[in-house]
Amino acid sequence: MAIALMLTIMASVTHATESDVGKEQRWAEQVIDGLLDGDEAWLNDGKGHEFLGILTEGDSESGRAVILMHGIGVHPNWPDVIYPLREALLEAEVTSLSIQMPILANEAEAIEYAPLFEEVPDRVEAAIGYLSAAGYRDIALVAHSMGASMLSFYLSRTPDSRAGSAVLIGMGQGQAFKDNIKVMETFGLPLMDLYGSEDLDDVLSSAASRMAAGKKGGGSFTQVKVDGANHFFQGHEAELQQQVLDWLGQHWR
Numbered sequence: 646m647a648i649a650l651m652l653t654i655m656a657s658v659t660h661a662t663e664s665d666v667g668k669e670q671r672w673a674e675q676v677i678d679g680l681l682d683g684d685e686a687w688l689n690d691g692k693g694h695e696f697l698g699i700l701t702e703g704d705s706e707s708g709r710a711v712i713l714m715h716g717i718g719v720h721p722n723w724p725d726v727i728y729p730l731r732e733a734l735l736e737a738e739v740t741s742l743s744i745q746m747p748i749l750a751n752e753a754e755a756i757e758y759a760p761l762f763e764e765v766p767d768r769v770e771a772a773i774g775y776l777s778a779a780g781y782r783d784i785a786l787v788a789h790s791m792g793a794s795m796l797s798f799y800l801s802r803t804p805d806s807r808a809g810s811a812v813l814i815g816m817g818q819g820q821a822f823k824d825n826i827k828v829m830e831t832f833g834l835p836l837m838d839l840y841g842s843e844d845l846d847d848v849l850s851s852a853a854s855r856m857a858a859g860k861k862g863g864g865s866f867t868q869v870k871v872d873g874a875n876h877f878f879q880g881h882e883a884e885l886q887q888q889v890l891d892w893l894g895q896h897w898r
Contacts, residue, residue, distance in 0.1 A: 709897055810834055837888075
């Protein structure tokens, strides 16, 4: 009842977003009711919109944390890619903050997300600010699918980001942000490009372009293909978890 009241109040005061606020609220209620680990964390994008995050605390004394960004139209506890990473980070005692990205109705095409990308930097900065205020100083960004394109957009617009490293999972040539691969040349932080050998055609066909752009960037770059894995790493969650954990372990500040 308290959750429903809170969401009703939010709906009356939040207007500064083109994201589907009603869908965000429905996802939030479902996610909060079903949380087995982690706690809800409400973040403010600085423009009047409150959005959900899931904070799962590990070893806070390490000062290390990961922000997770989901793919198109879903939520911060999505069972494919996002939850397995939340689980692995918790077992490794690394704090994670999985955040709700801007979303549209289920039937929306990827290209319709283009206007929502402008909202991404504010959400990511809010998440970084939240963790920084809690004492975390070494923050990595890990994103999947359209979330990876959103991460690419964020880094291209935020050259002074406080994030120390980033992982792009299953990122193809973006429809909503067509320069998502080209701008990788400008990233000045350690970057990992991770995908499956059975990934979407768009992800597979753009792998060479991502490799070329990543190598031109200002930080170390690694591209990894997981044999047999599809776009959602279904049945290959262990490889997904290990690749991300190993890479993070090598690139903490």
